[in-house]
Amino acid sequence: MASDDELAELLARALDAVETLAVARTGRVSAGSPGRAARRVAETDLSRARTPRHAISGLTRLLTESGVRTNHRRHFGWMNPRPHPAAAVADLLVSFANPQLATRALSPGPVEVERRLVSELAARMGLGERAGGSFTGGGSEANATALVCALVRGVPGFAEGGLAGAKPPVVYLSEEGHDSVEKLARAHGLGRRHVRWLPTDARRLSVPALARAIDEDRAADRAPTLVVSTAGTTNFGAIDPLAEVAALCAEQKIWHHVDAAWGGMAALSARTRPLLAGVELADSVSLDPHKGLGAPLGTGVFLVRDAAVLEEAFDVQNDYGPGSSAPDPFARSLAWSRRFVGARLWLPLLQEGWPGLAARVERMFALTAPLRHEVERAGFTLLGPEATLPVVCFRDPDRADDAQGAIARFVEQSGEAWIARTRVDGRPALRACVCSHDTDPSDVEALGALLARARRES
């Protein structure tokens, strides 16, 4: 048992460590070799006790010296931000208090906080009076929830009899959509063969191609069940034509889910909300506060137009759960025992209010054009359409496909920034994305200068 003195010591050391971890404005964006990290972990003796100071310095070293510092303002890689400090502090408090969100009776306040946040986000999407949803552990769980809702509503007898004996349900998304949808379709019994990767028009889902694919599947006695539109594709930040897809889905009676994991943050500001035009017609929407809203990883949200479907999909009778008139969270989500994930949005909101968070989102969107400009000015060829989100894919026109990676390597080894490698139309390419609320125009300019050096010197 930790005594109070030990607790105080632990917390004091944690504060020092946070100061090391949190600032991340200077210092290298990536550090350490994978091999050395692996050796250090392998050599750690887990048979003996250590002081809090030694334990914490071990974890802190691991977090600062191993790999890419996603929380750095010059991390232009994947959409993992430097978390809002209040979101990280919320995690600390939640971890100490450890409220159980399976049932309303155990944690009425936290359950109500999550209900209110879900309701406000659904309202910003425009999902109507009967909307609801839940916090999830991330985008995959949110998309899985959408898939189960679509199956419950679209496949006769699904909850009772399952898929054996049913017509094969089919899922549709654009070829720029997220691969996790295929993984989920397999895990939930649809099979890889029943996932349709459709062509795009300016990197946005082609509605005529979608209509044709649906017709073909119906003709072959398969059951079109779910269309996943993407609002913010990984490579181009493109947003599918949500209103047109919604119209087709309504006509065809197919569930329309909008995967707004990344682009959903646009709903926070009146200036950016028009980018999501048509999302108000969706059956369900997912967004990841751990992408654009500054929550730490593991923070997803699922929103649904008709909350009643959640109980059809997830309610289970049991002997030991306390009864309640309002539906309990465990009866409305894939999860059972649940962490108070919503605190990661609630505490920043208490501190900043919706207008403060909206201003952060606007600052990120405002970097979209400067990012394109700087990359082009450094001599690279831009790929894809004008993006709505602050991301750009590009190539060095003066080098072969297999030499493009050297640019990313140069940037990484400089320690001054980090960009990702990707593939566009099957060919190697480079990708830079603004991830952090703290990234500002000077960081984007610094990236441009670094990329220009990479062209000359790598």
Add this chain to the structure above:
Amino acid sequence: MASDDELAELLARALDAVETLAVARTGRVSAGSPGRAARRVAETDLSRARTPRHAISGLTRLLTESGVRTNHRRHFGWMNPRPHPAAAVADLLVSFANPQLATRALSPGPVEVERRLVSELAARMGLGERAGGSFTGGGSEANATALVCALVRGVPGFAEGGLAGAKPPVVYLSEEGHDSVEKLARAHGLGRRHVRWLPTDARRLSVPALARAIDEDRAADRAPTLVVSTAGTTNFGAIDPLAEVAALCAEQKIWHHVDAAWGGMAALSARTRPLLAGVELADSVSLDPHKGLGAPLGTGVFLVRDAAVLEEAFDVQNDYGPGSSAPDPFARSLAWSRRFVGARLWLPLLQEGWPGLAARVERMFALTAPLRHEVERAGFTLLGPEATLPVVCFRDPDRADDAQGAIARFVEQSGEAWIARTRVDGRPALRACVCSHDTDPSDVEALGALLARARRES
């Protein structure tokens, strides 16, 4: 953007809050009314900014005044512990650093830490040389992973063609098993009708009944696919006859998963490991460090005998993921982007070593007999078999079924402890469970005295 001063202020206030939240040795175990909590949340104005001090005090009040304090040492309710302080601090550091565990290249150190922890836990279970697994967001995700593995290995063409057209796969568990298994079976396309709740013998799965059910399903052209044994049932802490179930599953070529969400902690100590005899024969095992090992909620582990199945089940080709020779976490789990959940076990381990954590587990198990003794001494009738885990179900022999709840209400309203209501064989009953590493014999004695008062005074 938070300035450094604001960050320092935020952290200082967080420390004060943690001291309020973390101790939980005194004070009421439950507080506040659900109605008041809901009103307070509803009345919070989210349109304006607040100082860090005000924001944090708002969240802290919510966490302390609303509902059941699961982190209190006299919380004898569901298996949610007071988290180990080092586990909570690990959450803080991880939330600030925010490593992305989808790929090894981004976070080699954290990925290696999780790999080592999974490997050591698998070794303690005895799963053999080819074992692997992953951290999950909890027990449901771990059990879902087991179900997908069983389908991949048991249903021909599952990954390619899905379940439509297949024989209906069937899942088996005892009637004392966890209801989340039914929820998962529905979500993954099996349907409620293909979940078999089997009778028990001393609250442990009846192997003859299991064998009969399998035969019946085969005769009806259904496909027995997964048996879920429970190691630590919710009501009685019973552990199914793992070795006998394993033998039957091997003979019948059915995947055997052991849901050791709660009882899995026994693997940490040589003294308690014999309770899990036979687990070494399982195909997969799940355990929840957020139950017995002092992690905060949202910490699950999935272990599998043959790690190769994970890639069969979850690997997806994509254009933008960085390539790697070792398999990446995103290709081996339901999740994609992943939080560094394993840090919640790693930091306590660094501080205490395996022997220190084992001693904590032993102290919890040592309270099993005293808990039974105290409840019986207070005049209650014990239900169910002698438990292996520190839990007991009971009734007041002197009052009707519908008056048993008054005992729990008296305990709750005293603020001195908290016990759960449950149902046993369809009738209302009471349930007390040791949840916290900090609960000691004096707390169990205090519960006994309180229960005796409840009999007299309620």
